[in-house]
Amino acid sequence: MKLSKKIRQFLIEPLQAQFQQQIQQVQDQLSQAKADNAATKLVMGAALAKLVKQATSIQEAEFKVFSQFGDDGIIQYLINHVKPRVDTFVEFGVEDYEEANTRFLMMNNNWKGLIIDGSPTFINYIKTRTFFWRYSLKAVASFITAENINQLLIDNGIVGPIGLLSIDIDGNDYWVWKAITAVEADIVVIEYNSLFGSERALTAPYRPDFRREKAHYSYLYFGASLPALCDLAIxxxxxxxxxxxxxNNAYFVKKEKLNGLPALSVEEGYVYSRFRENRNQEGVMCFLDGAERSALIEGLPVINTRTNREEYL
Structure with a gap:
């Protein structure tokens, strides 16, 4: 026992300490690389944000810094036109905030805000990032429902007018926006499901515990159609x-804040998605295109928000 203890003390423990030190060094290097990459992105994004002022439409304004697609540019374009009353944002469904609709807005325009995600792991990670102390950002771990969203906002001091609300929770987006009364945003960006079509006002049925990956193996059965969201917006x-x-994202502006921005009909503004994140029954991405994606969710129940009756895709 004594010999074993000495071997551990003089051989194993130093090796373990050395290994842990090496792991920490790699983690530090990765963090620095992320910081350097973010700094480069910010410089380029700032230049693009100035050019956006010359854009004549939101599509022309698109560019990506931290957003998943071109939404960083659209948001810059809209805040230039709308002149929001308050430089405060709220965003739901941010995951680890590496890809988000409001991060560039916060870092480029010094907006403050609240972000919410259902994963405590993601929120704890966000709180370790340099930007968390450099900017006025609250990060809250909570699974959002129509029943708790207003209290979440109130508990975190977000009430009344805000500049921008971004909703992307892969499921109950329509129902949560419908429920929100605690804040009034000048600009709303909300995910829609283009596979639900451009004619019927449809949404996935409300379930407080809705999770996209459990609702259907394809990951395509979630959210609401653009007509449903446009009706709610009105x-x-x-x-x-x-x-x-x-x-995948639709934009809405308070009517009194349009400042010359044209209001569009569904027919004028609808965009059919082409990204291929669908999965097969084994959970493996299968990269189906077009109508093949729609076929995966054909026949599933949805709610017609105009009649409040169940229909089928």
């Missing part, structure tokens, strides 16, 4: 101003 006093070119 009820809330918004005008539809367009979608991103990727066909």
């Amino acid at each position: 009820e809330k006093g918004y005008a539809f101003v367009g979608c991103n070119q990727a066909g």
Whole structure:
């Protein structure tokens, strides 16, 4: 026992300490690489943000810094036109905030805001990032439902007018936006499901525990159609101003804040998505295109938001 203890003390423990030190060095290097990459992106994004002022449409304004697609540019374009009352944002469904609609807005324009994600792991990671202390950002771990969203906003001091609301929770997006009364955003960006079509006002049925990956193996059964969101926007006093070119985010502006921006019909602004994130029954991405994607969810139940009756895709 004594010999074993000495071997551990003089051989194994130093090796373990050395290994842990090496791991920490690699982690530090990765963090620095991310920081350097973010700094480069910010410089390039700042230059693009100045050029966006000359754009004549939201599609022309698109560019990506931290957003998944071209939404960073669209948001810069819209805040230049809308002149939001308050430089505060709220974004739901940010995951680790590496790809998000509001991160460039925060870092380039010094906006403050609240981000919410259902994963404590993601939120804890965000709180370790340099930008978390450099900017006025609250990060909250909570699974969002129509029942808890207003209290979440109130508990975190976000009430009344805000500049921008971004909703991307892969499921109950329509129902959560419908439920929100605690804040009134000048600009709303919300994910829509282009596979639900451009004619019927449809949404996935509401379930407080809705999870996209469990709702259907394809990952394509979630959210709402653009007509459903446009109807809801009208009820809330918004005008539809367009979608991103990727066909997954729709943009709405308070009618009194349009400042010359054209309000569009669904027919004028609808964009059909072409990204291929669908999966087969084994959970493996299968990269189906076009109508093949729609076939995966054909026959699934949806709610017609105009009649409040169940229909089928």
